[in-house]
Amino acid sequence: MWYYDPKHDSLMLDLGEEMVFRVSIPTKHLVTSAFEKTVFTVDDASVFQTFQESIAHLDLTLPRKAELALNAVAASRFHKPMMPKSWFFTNQQGGVEPENGDIVELETEFATAKFLIIENSGCASLCMLAEVEPLTLNVSKEMAFCDTIKVMNDRMKAFQAELPMNLALVG
Template identity: 65%
Template sequence: MLKPNNSWMWYYDQKYDALMLDLGDDMLFRVAIPTKNLIPCAFTRSTFTVDDASVYQSFLEGMSILELSAPRKAELALNAVAASRFHKPLMPKSWFFNQQSGTHQPQLGDIVTLSTDLGEGQFLIIENSGTASLCMMADTASLALNAAKEMAFCETIKVMNDRMKAYEGAAEAPVTFALVG
């Protein structure tokens, strides 16, 4: 697993038209956020801060319940850190998702399930602004939002919290105990 350090650098690469993270040792990470969704400071070179490292760790801990490979978890976590730091504010697009009963107040790094009429997917909470949250798709399989639009791994969307339910994870195998004595 990647271990953040103070030599990592955020920068915008005009050749690739993308925000990048230089991880040192000739390793580069290309952020999945479209250029049009980046705030102005994303175009200025900056270090991967202690706060970035802390948020990265929070995201990794939250996604430990997901059945993703270690490289996919690192990819999701780095994209989530970039979104938490450099993503423009979005208006909610809750109409794609079914309303849920009860009130869910997700926290940074939580995994939630969002359902459409065509399926459901798991999302990582990037930011909760009270009534709505910025979410990042945490499933590697795409999710159809409607007949013409779908979301892919690491794409972001802002959704009202009343559309979310807590992620229940994969069904756990029953635990058997041996009686001794």
């Protein structure tokens, strides 16, 4: 069950058996329906599974992967539309045309970081930081794990995971 907790000023997800997940999306970024009790639907479970599969190869602990996936489901369902803030990121030649659940890299003048695509709205996408270390955007602003930002797709480059190769030695 999704519900808003005024005591914690946060959207929560009751997972049953006295387990509650606190969503990281700031209250000011939530749509009005987030303030009403709603059921965690089959669609939510499907979106969760999609995000879980997308982030399986990331170098994160299992609890961090669960946190990222649950925050991504919440963002896909309850995040207000926002304007792109692409000026923090370096333009990439051609960019990419990401799909929901893709992992992309965005580069600032300080660092490069991986982001999970929550929603592509044509020429820009809502992205969630998929790195535990904070990402410095400029001298006075940084993003934390699971923070969201909308960015033009021409700022993104595809993330290439380094998958282990299982080789058999013959001879």
